[in-house]
Amino acid sequence: MHFKLAELQTEIELLRSLIYRAAEAMIAGADMTQLATMAKLKAGKLGRELPSACLQYWGGMGFMNETPVSRAFRDHRIDSIAGGAEEVMLTILCKGMGTLPGMGQ
Numbered sequence: 001m002h003f004k005l006a007e008l009q010t011e012i013e014l015l016r017s018l019i020y021r022a023a024e025a026m027i028a029g030a031d032m033t034q035l036a037t038m039a040k041l042k043a044g045k046l047g048r049e050l051p052s053a054c055l056q057y058w059g060g061m062g063f064m065n066e067t068p069v070s071r072a073f074r075d076h077r078i079d080s081i082a083g084g085a086e087e088v089m090l091t092i093l094c095k096g097m098g099t100l101p102g103m104g105q
């Protein structure tokens with residue numbers, strides 16, 4: 001359990017660093033579309049993985065409405081949908097990388 005929590009903390013810090021890089025690029029007036037899109041994609045994925053792992057530690061109680069982890073599990077599911085679904089983020093990234101099928105033909 002403590003190994004998994006250490007890995008999740010590492011993921012959070014990686015995401016935080018990415019967000020800071022995107023913010024720095026925006027302040028500098030650079031195009032930060034790719035970095036911001038990667039951050040949104042990763043935040044959605046972490047928003048699923050993290051509460052799911054924590055809910056597992058709580059067992060059956062984690063599933064009950066009165067535990068905050070249950071709320072986090074449900075609420076963070078929207079992060080991969082609202083404000084642009086995960087697939088839309090991937091489309092933007094592929095466009096930026098020039099790898100979207102049909103581009104450049």
Ligand SMILES: Cc1cc2nc3c(=O)[nH]c(=O)nc-3n(C[C@H](O)[C@H](O)[C@H](O)COP(=O)(O)OP(=O)(O)OC[C@H]3O[C@@H](n4cnc5c(N)ncnc54)[C@H](O)[C@@H]3O)c2cc1C
Binds near residue numbers: 082084
């Ligand atoms: C609680 C809540 C609050 C919201 N608040 C706001 C708000 O304040 N302002 C606002 O403008 N909107 C808001 N929305 C709407 C939100 O932005 C949309 O739900 C979101 O853009 C996804 O659109 P959709 O629900 O129509 O799903 P759809 O566009 O129908 O997508 C359904 C699924 O299809 C897939 N998909 C979609 N497009 C593609 C694609 N191009 N390629 C491949 N797969 C794809 C994805 O898996 C996606 O999850 C809110 C939604 C919720 C649930």
